[in-house]
Amino acid sequence: MSANRLTIFDTTLRDGEQAPGFSMRIDEKLKLARQLAALGVDIIEAGFPIASEADAEAVRTISTQVPGPVIAGLARCSPGDIDRAGEALASAPRRRIHVFIATSDLHLERKLRMTREACLDAAVAAIHRARRYTDDVQFSAEDATRSDPDFLCRVIQEVISAGCTTVNLPDTVGYSTPDEIGEFFRAVLGRVPNAGHATFSAHCHDDLGLAVANTLAAVSGGARQVECTINGIGERAGNASLEEIVMATRVRSDLLPFTTAINPREIYPTSQMLTALTGESVQANKAIVGRNAFAHEAGIHQDGMLKDRRTYEIMRPEEVGVPQATLVLGRHSGRHAVQRRCEQLGLALERHEVETVYWAIMSIADREKVVSDRDLADVIGRIRGRRTAAGTPANATDFNGTPAEVGYGHGV
Numbered sequence: 495m496s497a498n499r500l501t502i503f504d505t506t507l508r509d510g511e512q513a514p515g516f517s518m519r520i521d522e523k524l525k526l527a528r529q530l531a532a533l534g535v536d537i538i539e540a541g542f543p544i545a546s547e548a549d550a551e552a553v554r555t556i557s558t559q560v561p562g563p564v565i566a567g568l569a570r571c572s573p574g575d576i577d578r579a580g581e582a583l584a585s586a587p588r589r590r591i592h593v594f595i596a597t598s599d600l601h602l603e604r605k606l607r608m609t610r611e612a613c614l615d616a617a618v619a620a621i622h623r624a625r626r627y628t629d630d631v632q633f634s635a636e637d638a639t640r641s642d643p644d645f646l647c648r649v650i651q652e653v654i655s656a657g658c659t660t661v662n663l664p665d666t667v668g669y670s671t672p673d674e675i676g677e678f679f680r681a682v683l684g685r686v687p688n689a690g691h692a693t694f695s696a697h698c699h700d701d702l703g704l705a706v707a708n709t710l711a712a713v714s715g716g717a718r719q720v721e722c723t724i725n726g727i728g729e730r731a732g733n734a735s736l737e738e739i740v741m742a743t744r745v746r747s748d749l750l751p752f753t754t755a756i757n758p759r760e761i762y763p764t765s766q767m768l769t770a771l772t773g774e775s776v777q778a779n780k781a782i783v784g785r786n787a788f789a790h791e792a793g794i795h796q797d798g799m800l801k802d803r804r805t806y807e808i809m810r811p812e813e814v815g816v817p818q819a820t821l822v823l824g825r826h827s828g829r830h831a832v833q834r835r836c837e838q839l840g841l842a843l844e845r846h847e848v849e850t851v852y853w854a855i856m857s858i859a860d861r862e863k864v865v866s867d868r869d870l871a872d873v874i875g876r877i878r879g880r881r882t883a884a885g886t887p888a889n890a891t892d893f894n895g896t897p898a899e900v901g902y903g904h905g906v
Contacts (some may be wrong), residue, residue: 566695
């Protein structure tokens, strides 16, 4: 694999699914796992088998029925967890056991009631036990960014020596800033003597809204695996968003010269599937997949878009599987946008009609915020009706079958 190739570790079905409101049944997890494989993720973290029988069954089902990606199962550094994960993953052609333990003094003292030496012993023992089931073992140092650097580096060195192949250094509570986490990864990779024998991974949470920025900074600092979720779902404020990371590397390849195996045209369909399965919608202004991500209402923006899409779009909506960009008719719209939408509906305006239609639309927009295609058709019908004999149709176009587009980025 190229040194600039990023491994995409998708944890939508584990970290994402355990967030309030996002739980899925086994059949729903299987459906999404198949879509994640079509999307091109390298690793699907299918669940936390020890958490429940349903979680274990979901991992078993995905292991059996979803070929292609590596299937991973999460386990604490305890024998029961690891054995349960190993059993659930047994039928996966490519499988990974992902073990974790906290390494910060705060977590060790207040949560685990464990000494540093006990933590180190548990971590090494977990790697040895996990390797009974697979050669692909990942270790995560929970709360790594708030851990003592000397102790953290010691743990990393020991787990790599024990046979760990991937080391994940999570920003578990979204505490870091980009410059800080970039330097953090550079320092760890520089200090651990056997760091070259493992792939380093970033798992950043979004508590300060910095998850994607921190992930990209970690990549610049040497991480080559990124852990992320569709729509950025996850504990508390969520995880780093897969779609944002991937498209940042595609749009800004001059500054982020990294590649992935992701098929970007499957990004929007995957986002929509997750929304349908969970019933949890994406915020309107969410980057890449939000309903307004490719919607334009401001008149100046609409005018630029009509002349050259590149004026206000840094990526084409069809690149990520979005059907089309939308010119939203609202109180910020310009005359050109109104005229263009009329043309798309088969209602080309005469020059003398443009001004009248425009101000009628502005009046509706002041009351309703957005103007639907039905509103537009009614306005034109009324205006033209004033110049036709009573009872004569103002326009022959049938709008009964035209879906109302209310300015949402993708007609949703």
